[in-house]
Amino acid sequence: MSRKSSFMLVLGLVAGLATTLMVSASAETPPEAANSAAAPAPFHPSNLAIAGHRKLTAEDFEEPKACGKCHQRQIKGWQGSMHSLSFKDPVLQAEWALAYKATDGKALNDCGGCHTPIGIATGTVKFDSSLGKHGGFTAPAQAAHGVSCDVCHSVSGSTASRSPLGQPGNASIELNPGETKYGPLKDAKSGYHETQYSELHTKAEFCGNCHNIFHSENQFPIEHTYDEWKASPYAQAGIPCQDCHMVPVEVAIQVADRMVRAKDVPNHGLGGLAAKGAKKEREIVHDHGFVGGNGVIAAAMGVPGAEEHKAEAIKRLQSAADLDMDVKKGQGGVNELRVKVTNLRAGHHLPTSLTFIRRLWLDVTISDDKGRVLLRSGELDSHNRVDADTVIFGNHSVDKKGNSTVNPWEIARFDELNTIPPKGFRYGKYAFHLPADAKGFKVVARLNYQSYDQHVADHLLGEKAVIVPTVEMKALTRSYDASLKVAAR
Numbered sequence: 001m002s003r004k005s006s007f008m009l010v011l012g013l014v015a016g017l018a019t020t021l022m023v024s025a026s027a028e029t030p031p032e033a034a035n036s037a038a039a040p041a042p043f044h045p046s047n048l049a050i051a052g053h054r055k056l057t058a059e060d061f062e063e064p065k066a067c068g069k070c071h072q073r074q075i076k077g078w079q080g081s082m083h084s085l086s087f088k089d090p091v092l093q094a095e096w097a098l099a100y101k102a103t104d105g106k107a108l109n110d111c112g113g114c115h116t117p118i119g120i121a122t123g124t125v126k127f128d129s130s131l132g133k134h135g136g137f138t139a140p141a142q143a144a145h146g147v148s149c150d151v152c153h154s155v156s157g158s159t160a161s162r163s164p165l166g167q168p169g170n171a172s173i174e175l176n177p178g179e180t181k182y183g184p185l186k187d188a189k190s191g192y193h194e195t196q197y198s199e200l201h202t203k204a205e206f207c208g209n210c211h212n213i214f215h216s217e218n219q220f221p222i223e224h225t226y227d228e229w230k231a232s233p234y235a236q237a238g239i240p241c242q243d244c245h246m247v248p249v250e251v252a253i254q255v256a257d258r259m260v261r262a263k264d265v266p267n268h269g270l271g272g273l274a275a276k277g278a279k280k281e282r283e284i285v286h287d288h289g290f291v292g293g294n295g296v297i298a299a300a301m302g303v304p305g306a307e308e309h310k311a312e313a314i315k316r317l318q319s320a321a322d323l324d325m326d327v328k329k330g331q332g333g334v335n336e337l338r339v340k341v342t343n344l345r346a347g348h349h350l351p352t353s354l355t356f357i358r359r360l361w362l363d364v365t366i367s368d369d370k371g372r373v374l375l376r377s378g379e380l381d382s383h384n385r386v387d388a389d390t391v392i393f394g395n396h397s398v399d400k401k402g403n404s405t406v407n408p409w410e411i412a413r414f415d416e417l418n419t420i421p422p423k424g425f426r427y428g429k430y431a432f433h434l435p436a437d438a439k440g441f442k443v444v445a446r447l448n449y450q451s452y453d454q455h456v457a458d459h460l461l462g463e464k465a466v467i468v469p470t471v472e473m474k475a476l477t478r479s480y481d482a483s484l485k486v487a488a489r
């Protein structure tokens with residue numbers, strides 16, 4: 001109960017309306033100058049841009065519930081999604097507030113460009129030091145919906161080629177809100193709005209505009225899900241993010257196992273009308289839940305659709321990886337156990353994005369036939385954390401002096417890399433002794449996931465405001481005899 005109320009408190013505080021804050025003078029910039037590569041981005045350091053350099057207000061965007069009247073399947077998925085919470089998420093609010101204070105306000109556009117593109121494009125996001133533990137942000141309703149229908153379907157192009165690194169990232173999208181909705185259908189007809197076919201929406205680049213995050217000054221790729229995908233077998237097979245994240249997990253599993261497009265999965269059953277009153281059936285009407293691994297935030301905030309999202313996030317996590325193991329004789333009577341973790345079905349590294357905050361680790365117990373525990377690793381302690389010897393799959397982030405930090409504005413590089421590439425694997429290795437009187441032993445290995453390290457959650461939200469749940473992604477038990485042969489599976 002106390003967990004929930006603490007999230008609700010933060011939320012209640014950010015719900016207020018904001019007054020206008022001038023962010024940009026882009027309306028005065030002559031179009032030719034602003035179009036040239038040398039022109040500064042209007043919402044620097046974000047790569048966000050507005051088509052035609054219009055001056056926008058929040059009223060230029062519609063709220064999702066207006067779209068949901070006709071697009072019922074889409075709104076059902078979007079409600080309770082991390083996209084719908086990308087501004088209200090208390091973890092984001094706290095981290096953004098810390099960033100804002102540490103960078104003299106530069107982080108307003110930087111973080112906001114992806115977490116509330118409408119708020120930044122309309123200059124309506126405001127910092128309020130009285131919110132939450134560290135401060136927080138307010139925005140009008142349209143902007144507080146985060147990555148909403150009218151964000152994605154107002155995207156008229158990408159600014160990636162004019163961005164500092166010339167590639168998708170840091171909100172490299174151009175918004176053109178209004179009558180026309182941009183989408184994947186070549187022959188859509190709606191009496192309510194104009195439609196415009198956009199090939200970009202069918203490509204992974206569309207997602208990459210926000211799912212690649214570079215440090216605004218040192219340009220270090222802090223999170224690079226899109227780049228990981230681009231180097232993967234999925235990119236080679238032409239399977240974009242949409243084919244896993246905009247279909248139910250059961251279809252995504254088929255996509256990954258067969259290495260085919262979602263539309264080529266036999267009997268996918270995703271056809272239907274894309275809107276009330278639509279004239280024809282579409283081959284696929286896309287899920288709009290964009291479920292990844294995070295089932296914690298929506299559930300803690302108690303928003304509509306949270307339970308469905310949480311259940312689907314757990315299924316995604318449990319579909320992602322596989323475990324195997326082998327044991328062999330090492331030096332001096334020591335036995336060596338190797339636990340192999342394969343990234344079976346994630347189209348990017350495991351974990352991806354916040355690889356320095358997400359916790360993916362092996363929990364291993366070896367016990368002999370008399371019940372004596374020979375090795376224990378990766379057990380959670382009373383603080384809901386694992387110890388330093390645990391095999392953790394993630395990256396270790398440091399600042400420019402080489403000191404540990406998980407604050408995105410301080411990260412200069414990773415000094416340890418240990419994430420698992422798509423269709424690739426990594427080992428966890430363990431050494432143990434078998435007592436002379438043991439006739440055999442049993443190994444229990446579990447691959448576990450937490451959305452946040454508990455220490456990070458405590459720092460951002462307050463001590464034990466939320467106890468980060470553990471999801472068991474995969475488990476494997478195997479028994480061996482004293483000669484290290486597999487006794488039973």
Ligand code: HEC
Pocket residue numbers: 064067068071074075076078083147148149150151152153183184185201202203206242246274275284285286287288
């Ligand atoms: C994160 C971006 C994003 C958000 C948010 C989003 N969409 Fe979409 N939507 C897409 C993409 C991408 C596609 C195309 C997928 C494809 O064809 O590969 C799409 C497809 C569609 C389509 C075409 C039919 C279909 O389902 O394939 C409609 C209609 C649509 N979206 C409506 C909405 C509505 C209404 C909302 C809000 C409730 C919404 N979208 C929110 C990205 C988004």
Ligand code: HEC
Pocket residue numbers: 089091092095096099107110111112113114115169170171209210211212213214292294297352353354408409451
């Ligand atoms: C290029 C777009 C982009 C920018 C810029 C960006 N973020 Fe994010 N942020 C994301 C995406 C995408 C995720 C989700 C990744 C995931 O869940 O795997 C995310 C997730 C987060 C989360 C985790 C939220 C949760 O509940 O799991 C925090 C905290 C966060 N961002 C803080 C920040 C801060 C602070 C900044 C500015 C210094 C920032 N972000 C800038 C795109 C961005």
Ligand code: HEC
Pocket residue numbers: 062066067068069070071149150153181182183184185186187188189190191192193195196197198273274275276277278279280282
């Ligand atoms: C009065 C009903 C209605 C409302 C309200 C409505 N739409 Fe539509 N929309 C439709 C119909 C009908 C289609 C055509 C579907 C088809 O041809 O399969 C459509 C198509 C679309 C497409 C596909 C465009 C393409 O070319 O791929 C997108 C994207 C879309 N709508 C987004 C939105 C968004 C965002 C909102 C809210 C701002 C919204 N719609 C509100 C009825 C509506």
Ligand code: HEC
Pocket residue numbers: 082083085086087089092113114115117147151152171173206207208209210211241242245246290291292293294295313
């Ligand atoms: C305008 C920027 C933007 C675009 C475009 C965008 N995303 Fe996101 N996405 C975000 C942000 C921001 C978050 C994180 C919200 C949070 O955790 O607070 C997020 C979260 C997610 C998550 C949930 C991650 C988790 O931890 O569970 C998935 C999955 C996802 N996005 C997939 C996609 C896919 C697939 C596309 C392309 C069809 C896409 N996104 C397009 C900004 C964007």
Ligand code: HEC
Pocket residue numbers: 204207208211225226229234239240241242243244245252255256291292293294316317319320345346347348349350351352353354358
């Ligand atoms: C072959 C299917 C597949 C493809 C393709 C794919 N993903 Fe994923 N994705 C997964 C699975 C499975 C998970 C859950 C395991 C995990 O968290 O990595 C996931 C998780 C995520 C998460 C949450 C990660 C976390 O733990 O915080 C984000 C964000 C995400 N995907 C974005 C993307 C984007 C963006 C693309 C395209 C550039 C993409 N995905 C392509 C299968 C896929």
